[in-house]
Amino acid sequence: MLEVKNLRVAVGGREILRGVNISVSTGEVVVLMGPNGSGKSTLFQTIAGNPKYEIIEGDILLDGESIKTLTPEERFGRGIFVGFQNPISVPEVRFTFLLQVMSNVKRGKKLTDPNPQVLTQAQKIATELGLKPEVFSRGVGVGFSGGEFKRAEVLQALLIEPKIAIFDEPDSGLDIDGIAAVGRAITKLASSGSGVLISTHYARVLQFLKPTRVYVMVDGRVVLEGSGEIIKKIEEVGYQSFLESVGS
Template sequence: MSLVITDLHAQLEDGTEILKGVSLEIPAGEVHAIMGPNGSGKSTLSKVVAGHEGYEVTSGSVTLDGEDLLEMGIDERSRAGVFLAFQYPAEVPGVSNANFIRAALQARLPEGQELDAVGYYKSLYEKMDLLEMDRKFTGRSVNEGFSGGEKKRNEILQMMMLDPKYCLLDETDSGLDIDALKIVAKGVNSMRSPERGFLLITHYQRLLNYIAPDHVHVMAEGRIVRSGGPELALELEENGYDFLKEAVTA
């Protein structure tokens, strides 16, 4: 079981190429981190895998446990087990958190089957307690008026409730203070299992202090230019991305 990205090329609607041959395999049970400077294509990669309509795949493939992901619509990819936590979570005025998550879970059930309300709220409250979220958030509109840390915790809550096979976390640490970062990391770590894979996108080593990756990759100018173990992130933290000048032109 793996999420496999092979020689993936993708461009914006105006024809600007962003991904220039990305290949990456994330087996179930592993955590992979992608680091790199701004504009290297990290967030684009996560959005293309999730099915964002603002990008066009020009060549390459993405398979999920052997199934062609690129042939699926956004909703089909979600049902197949893909979850994307956004760098900038959107606000959804007028839709409560509880109803939003409940509707998402209901949409995954076979036609005619109803979600068990008692079991749903029991699970929701357990996960909110883990993330140290006040119960009042169930009645608040999705992300409306939330702080940055609250939005990120809300994303992790959605992920925990939807129970995906592959979790793409796009700079989940962005804007978090150390306490919020520890809580978010606790939620992510609670989901680690042999049946689930993770792709963490981050600029900084500090997230990886709390969510230990199995592999670290560096992206630059639309492709992965270096891969290694957790020690690679420490090297980047110490030395920065100066080596990319040689790697990109190599």
């Protein structure tokens, strides 16, 4: 469904991704690992359509069609949801309004179309995720803790059930209950048909989700592909020893 083909990307004139190939199909949970600075967030930003990230070569295909010239909004409309490592706050937009707009875009309605059932559904999901209902009446991200930010992003994805849901380190900064809730939510998303791509550094998330495939990225290239076992190994011995042991 989502295919990243030989993708080379530069930021500020510096090449960061140097030929990345990955794919995510419907119902899959694909995990991207890699040392800090290897290019994971760059890949996610590029898929989202952030104009700072310049595609030098290669392509991003959704259901076989290139999306690389589409705006971020158009990509979202096609079913690509990207949750960022460091989400930003938008104090002037209430969280409820954002959810309503997202749902309307997804359903092809006018942005401001009244859509009360979205809130009911969002509140149900919030309970599952352990997210306090008071966040709904706040501006997006206003006073959100790190854990609330992550939960809020997963909530958005559960609400709109995108074709492809991407989360950048969804388990970072979360307490144990948060990791469990987010892990279960990701599993649920995949079983409802989304293809999920996440980055993580930690094996603990494996208690709550089962990856179909793991990619390891180093210096802007995918150097290895395998199963969930890779995550455990890396957590045990660290990236450097792991990569030496596999000859990468």
